[in-house]
Amino acid sequence: MARRIKPLIAGNWKMNGLRASKGEVTKLARKLARGGKPACDVLICPPATIVGLLKETAKGSPVAIGGQDCHAAASGAHTGDVSAEMLKDLGARYVIVGHSERRADHGETDKLVRAKAETAHRAGLTAIVCVGETEAERDEGAALKVIRRQLKGSLPDGIAARTTVVAYEPVWAIGTGRTPTTEDVAKVHKEIRKQLVKRFGDEGEKVRILYGGSVKPSNAAELLAVENVNGALVGGASLKADDFYGIVAASA
Ligand code: PGA
Numbered sequence: 001m002a003r004r005i006k007p008l009i010a011g012n013w014k015m016n017g018l019r020a021s022k023g024e025v026t027k028l029a030r031k032l033a034r035g036g037k038p039a040c041d042v043l044i045c046p047p048a049t050i051v052g053l054l055k056e057t058a059k060g061s062p063v064a065i066g067g068q069d070c071h072a073a074a075s076g077a078h079t080g081d082v083s084a085e086m087l088k089d090l091g092a093r094y095v096i097v098g099h100s101e102r103r104a105d106h107g108e109t110d111k112l113v114r115a116k117a118e119t120a121h122r123a124g125l126t127a128i129v130c131v132g133e134t135e136a137e138r139d140e141g142a143a144l145k146v147i148r149r150q151l152k153g154s155l156p157d158g159i160a161a162r163t164t165v166v167a168y169e170p171v172w173a174i175g176t177g178r179t180p181t182t183e184d185v186a187k188v189h190k191e192i193r194k195q196l197v198k199r200f201g202d203e204g205e206k207v208r209i210l211y212g213g214s215v216k217p218s219n220a221a222e223l224l225a226v227e228n229v230n231g232a233l234v235g236g237a238s239l240k241a242d243d244f245y246g247i248v249a250a251s252a
Pocket of ligand 1: 012173176177212213214233237
């Protein structure tokens with residue numbers, strides 16, 4: 001019988017959000033205060049430019065702040081990049097690595113994603129490592145094979161459940177309003193759990209596996225009830241406090 005894992009509801013703002021967006025965090029914090037202690041951990045990953053500001057805004061609330069990416073190196077000549085240590089310095093606790101948009105837009109490989117997760121760990125951050133198949137891969141019946149390969153290549157050795165989260169995000173479900181059936185989600189999450197336990201033993205039992213891709217208040221409860229779904233990574237619906245709170249509330 002799987003033990004109860006405290007869910008994580010993580011918002012990925014992507015390339016959205018200016019300083020004025022802190023109002024959404026204030027609103028979210030107010031809703032959380034009114035609703036009582038959330039049954040899950042709550043995280044917002046804004047663009048790097050406002051990580052520090054939102055950390056200040058979220059002070060005293062259960063809302064943690066994280067980055068959306070970090071460079072694989074700790075520091076150095078990498079113009080325009082942000083290091084894990086810089087995010088940590090601003091008060092971030094988490095960083096997303098290997099999101100499919102970075103894999104696609106920036107050609108990020110499993111090897112690079114693994115290096116980023118290792119750097120995140122060295123900086124004291126929890127790494128949210130993303131995996132997920134494209135529509136073509138799913139149509140070919142290769143989804144599980146792709147995910148096994150991504151997990152193998154993207155996860156560092158010897159991970160601890162406290163500092164590593166896996167997010168399963170089928171690429172075709174991101175921003176499309178389409179989601180897999182709960183049976184399909186269950187199948188993939190079961191396979192991810194199996195791979196985690198095989199490689200990491202007891203720690204693998206405890207690693208949080210998030211589902212991501214068109215999660216919204218109306219489908220959150222159903223998706224979060226699936227076995228081995230230990231939270232959600234939310235894009236579009238995390239931008240508005242009302243929607244995001246709806247998803248947080250669904251995790252109870
Ligand atoms: P979405 O994005 O919720 O807008 O589909 C999810 C993600 O990419 O993390």
